[in-house]
Amino acid sequence: xxxxxxxxxxxxxxxxxxxxxxxxxxxxxxxxxxxxxxxxxxxxxxxxxxxxxxxxxxxxxxxxxxxxxxxxxxxxxxxxxxxxxxxxxxxxxxxxxxxxxxxxxxxxxxxxxx
Amino acid sequence: xxxxxxxxxxxxxxxxxxxxxxxxxxxxxxxxxxxxxxxxxxxxxxxxxxxxxxxxxxxxxxxxxxxxxxxxxxxxxxxxxxxxxxxxxxxxxxxxxxxxxxxxxxxxxxxxxx
Numbered sequence: 001x002x003x004x005x006x007x008x009x010x011x012x013x014x015x016x017x018x019x020x021x022x023x024x025x026x027x028x029x030x031x032x033x034x035x036x037x038x039x040x041x042x043x044x045x046x047x048x049x050x051x052x053x054x055x056x057x058x059x060x061x062x063x064x065x066x067x068x069x070x071x072x073x074x075x076x077x078x079x080x081x082x083x084x085x086x087x088x089x090x091x092x093x094x095x096x097x098x099x100x101x102x103x104x105x106x107x108x109x110x111x112x113x114x
Numbered sequence: 115x116x117x118x119x120x121x122x123x124x125x126x127x128x129x130x131x132x133x134x135x136x137x138x139x140x141x142x143x144x145x146x147x148x149x150x151x152x153x154x155x156x157x158x159x160x161x162x163x164x165x166x167x168x169x170x171x172x173x174x175x176x177x178x179x180x181x182x183x184x185x186x187x188x189x190x191x192x193x194x195x196x197x198x199x200x201x202x203x204x205x206x207x208x209x210x211x212x213x214x215x216x217x218x219x220x221x222x223x224x225x226x227x228x
Contacts, residue, residue, distance in 0.1 A: 004157065031213055042118075042204050042218030043158070050213065091157065101146050101165060101214040105157035 002026070004106035006092050012112045013082045021077045021109045025094030032075050033103060034067055035091040043091055049075060050098050082113045116141040118205050120219035128227050129197055135190040135222045137205030145209035147188040148216070149179055152202045161203075164188065175199070200226045 005024045013019050025032050031050055035043035036059075046065070048056040051072040060067070064083075069075040079086055089110045093103035121136040139145060146165050150158040162173025169181040179190045188205060205219040 033215070035216075035218075040220070042120075042206075042220045043216070045215050045217070048213060048215060055213065056211070056215065093158075095214065098213045101148075101163065101208055102160060103214065103216065105150075105159070107155065107157045 004092055004094055004104050006090075006106040006109050008109060009107065010110050010112075012114060015082060015084060015113055017082050018078065018080045019082055019111065021079075021090050021111070023075045023077070023092030023094075023106060025073065025075070025092070026096075026104055027073075029094035029096050029104075030072075031095035031098050031103075032069060033093040033095075034075070034077050035093065036061075037089040037091055037108070039088070046077070046090075079111075082111075084113050087111055087113045116143075116145070116207060116209060116217045118207055118217055118219035120203075120205055120222050122222050123220065124223045124225065126225045126227060127195055130194050132193050133191065133195050133199075133224065135203050135205075135224065137188045137190065137219060139186050139188065139205075139207050141186075141207060141209050143209045145207045146214075147179075147181060148206045148208070149173065149177070149188075149190050150204045150206060150218075152204065152221075154201075158204065161190070195224070195226045197226050197228060199224060 034046040037043040045059040049069040064080045066078045089108040092106045149161040164181045206216045208214045
């Protein structure tokens, strides 16, 4: 079966532009996570969905970041008015059940803000 | 607050030599511990996990790790490495939430030389 997919794989945005990053989790997976990985760093948690409910958004760095998962499957991470510090790889992960502690990661979207 | 420290940012080693990648953690609650591997331009792949039970955990590709609660460590080992093990390795923990939000270390780049 297909794994977690993300699109686009690479995105270049000019400072101030809005971007939308898509995540297609493994079919049937209940949990979905977004992480941000800056260059040379480990991934950092952004937000968590259980089905369509966003249960934790404590890691979103500012109100310019917004995530949704309206039908409990595909998720979109939106960044408004991008800044240079938003340049990073954005990773999506899904998990079959809440609390199973095994997350399957997508390849990531590398965002470069110029 | 929880944190993960990977003590070595880079580890060079010759093929067929043993290797140990060090990981220490800090948490005020019980934790579950993980090692992930990231190959260039790919997502994170789970190598092994400690949830409970035996403190010696075996994973894929011949890797193993030992959970040491008194030393708050979870070091990754392999008795004989291959060129194909060249990658970045991340130690991570989950704890304090019911859904498995991960806190990652900064990563260790393992380079295996012929």
